[in-house]
Amino acid sequence: xxxxxxxxxxxxxxxxxxxxxxxxxxxxxxxxxxxxxxxxxxxxxxxxxxxxxxxxxxxxxxxxxxxxxxxxxxxxxxxxxxxxxxxxxxxxxxxxxxxxxxxxxxxxxxxxxxxxxxxxxxxxxxxxxxxxxxxxxxxxxxxxxxxxxxxxxxxxxxxxxxxxxxxxxxxxxxxxxxxxxxxxxxxxxxxxxxxxxxxxxxxxxxxxxxxxxxxxxxxxxxxxxxxxxxxxxxxxxxxxxxxxxxxxxxxxxxxxxxxxxxxxxxxxxxxxxxxxxxxxxxxxxxxxxxxxxxxxxxxxxxxxxxxxxxxxxxxxxxxxxxxxxxxxxxxxxxxxxxxxxxxxxxxxxxxxxxxxxxxxxxxxxxxxxxxxxxxxxxxxxxxxxxxxxxxxxxxxxxxxxxxxxxxxxxxxxxxxxxxxxxxxxxxxxxxxxxxxxxxxxxxxxxxxxxxxxxxxxxxxxxxxxxxxxxxxxxxxxxxxxxxxxxxxxxxxxxxxxxxxxx
Numbered sequence: 322x323x324x325x326x327x328x329x330x331x332x333x334x335x336x337x338x339x340x341x342x343x344x345x346x347x348x349x350x351x352x353x354x355x356x357x358x359x360x361x362x363x364x365x366x367x368x369x370x371x372x373x374x375x376x377x378x379x380x381x382x383x384x385x386x387x388x389x390x391x392x393x394x395x396x397x398x399x400x401x402x403x404x405x406x407x408x409x410x411x412x413x414x415x416x417x418x419x420x421x422x423x424x425x426x427x428x429x430x431x432x433x434x435x436x437x438x439x440x441x442x443x444x445x446x447x448x449x450x451x452x453x454x455x456x457x458x459x460x461x462x463x464x465x466x467x468x469x470x471x472x473x474x475x476x477x478x479x480x481x482x483x484x485x486x487x488x489x490x491x492x493x494x495x496x497x498x499x500x501x502x503x504x505x506x507x508x509x510x511x512x513x514x515x516x517x518x519x520x521x522x523x524x525x526x527x528x529x530x531x532x533x534x535x536x537x538x539x540x541x542x543x544x545x546x547x548x549x550x551x552x553x554x555x556x557x558x559x560x561x562x563x564x565x566x567x568x569x570x571x572x573x574x575x576x577x578x579x580x581x582x583x584x585x586x587x588x589x590x591x592x593x594x595x596x597x598x599x600x601x602x603x604x605x606x607x608x609x610x611x612x613x614x615x616x617x618x619x620x621x622x623x624x625x626x627x628x629x630x631x632x633x634x635x636x637x638x639x640x641x642x643x644x645x646x647x648x649x650x651x652x653x654x655x656x657x658x659x660x661x662x663x664x665x666x667x668x669x670x671x672x673x674x675x676x677x678x679x680x681x682x683x684x685x686x687x688x689x690x691x692x693x694x695x696x697x698x699x700x701x702x703x704x705x706x707x708x709x710x711x712x713x714x715x716x717x718x719x720x721x722x723x724x725x726x727x728x729x730x731x732x733x734x735x736x737x738x739x740x741x742x743x744x745x746x747x748x749x750x751x752x753x754x755x756x757x758x759x760x761x762x763x764x765x766x767x768x769x770x771x772x773x774x775x776x777x778x779x780x781x782x783x784x785x786x787x788x789x790x791x792x793x794x795x796x797x798x799x800x801x802x803x804x805x806x807x808x809x810x811x812x813x814x815x816x817x818x819x820x821x822x823x
Contacts, residue, residue, distance in 0.1 A: 501715020
């Protein structure tokens with residue numbers, strides 16, 4: 322946890338718990354999962370359920386966490402990111418955090434000794450002692466990580482913090498999820514942000530134009546952040562090295578050329594005081610074992626700097642410590658379970674799922690975008706069939722310039738030109754399933770078609786009614802009303818919820 326800048330718990334057989342929501346249905350499902358995966362300890366199932374549930378739902382950004390071995394506290398940190406699942410770890414359930422103190426000390430009044438996740442509330446003296454150790458740090462309580470150049474790297478928060486945490490632990494990460502969840506956006510943003518802090522000690526947005534060019538490059542010179550995209554024809558010669566034809570004096574000759582990754586490594590070796598980031602978009606669309614070749618041997622962080630001989634050039638090659646890979650993967654095309662096992666072990670994974678919160682408080686022509694978006698994805702999960710969770714619609718389809726669409730015409734174009742064609746592909750000409758997802762008014766099962774006339778000018782009211790028909794409750798739901806009034810509904814008191822549940 323110290324090296325990975327995270328707090329973590331076990332129960333690895335439970336798998337990814339990002340589906341858990343703060344409601345009773347999730348608690349019930351989690352209990353069933355525990356009974357199935359850990360049948361030997363039925364008396365402890367309820368207690369384990371509450372602890373895992375609290376870890377995912379009750380711990381929030383800004384909370385202070387004590388890592389303890391019995392009554393001995395061995396670290397204090399502040400949570401700065403959402404729940405992350407790391408399938409390669411024996412303790413796969415993570416919350417990114419910044420360490421505030423790594424002092425060892427004994428609790429004056431020990432509590433939570435036989436509990437994995439416990440809220441300190443019985444003995445205020447323990448909280449006072451924790452605060453004393455935090456304030457004792459000359460940095461004001463924040464531990465900052467050091468880059469290869471010795472520059473100060475702050476702990477990022479949210480999705481950026483999750484990516485940063487995995488890169489520090491693994492040196493390569495894959496962002497995966499359904500289409501439209503912002504994978505490429507977050508990959509590029511994380512690379513630019515981390516590279517900016519390494520090179521200049523400040524965020525990318527605060528850099529001058531000349532400093533930004535150092536990061537993203539120009540037509541004449543490459544920057545410390547580079548991007549490539551895998552596809553079925555992409556090969557080893559594009560990524561590592563290979564012979565390419567050139568015309569010299571009217572004759573075709575073949576010259577050995579470095580691929581994009583080999584070139585990044587050469588540049589990083591010559592400039593060890595900076596971090597270099599390679600973003601590989603659509604990493605799962607390429608033949609990964611063929612593209613990476615013998616590189617898989619030395620890609621792991623603890624094998625960086627180890628020499629191998631490339632089979633084509635017969636020259637020694639090393640992957641420097643200051644090179645980081647960020648891949649993106651669309652799970653609508655391929656599940657991470659189908660990735661090469663050797664590759665999965667060398668990468669960390671961050672899942673990005675549809676996020677209706679970015680659409681909250683926005684309504685168009687009586688359609689509350691957040692609730693409508695959630696209802697659409699629930700129907701996709703119900704009617705698309707196998708692996709439907711990975712075939713949901715991402716929130717970016719309803720964004721313009723990073724913000725929710727503001728007018729009905731933009732919403733209509735996104736629906737007609739992007740969302741509906743994607744759903745038609747998912748349903749494989751099954752118009753009954755498509756009707757269950759989009760509604761009777763929008764899909765004509767008998768004629769096997771979408772009623773495109775609803776998208777014509779002058780039919781806006783009919784289209785709104787057609788879109789609300791499969792989920793009539795959302796226009797009058799509490800969340801919809803809150804969205805119209807700009808009021809966010811509060812969660813029920815957690816203590817009362819737990820007491821009721823017990």
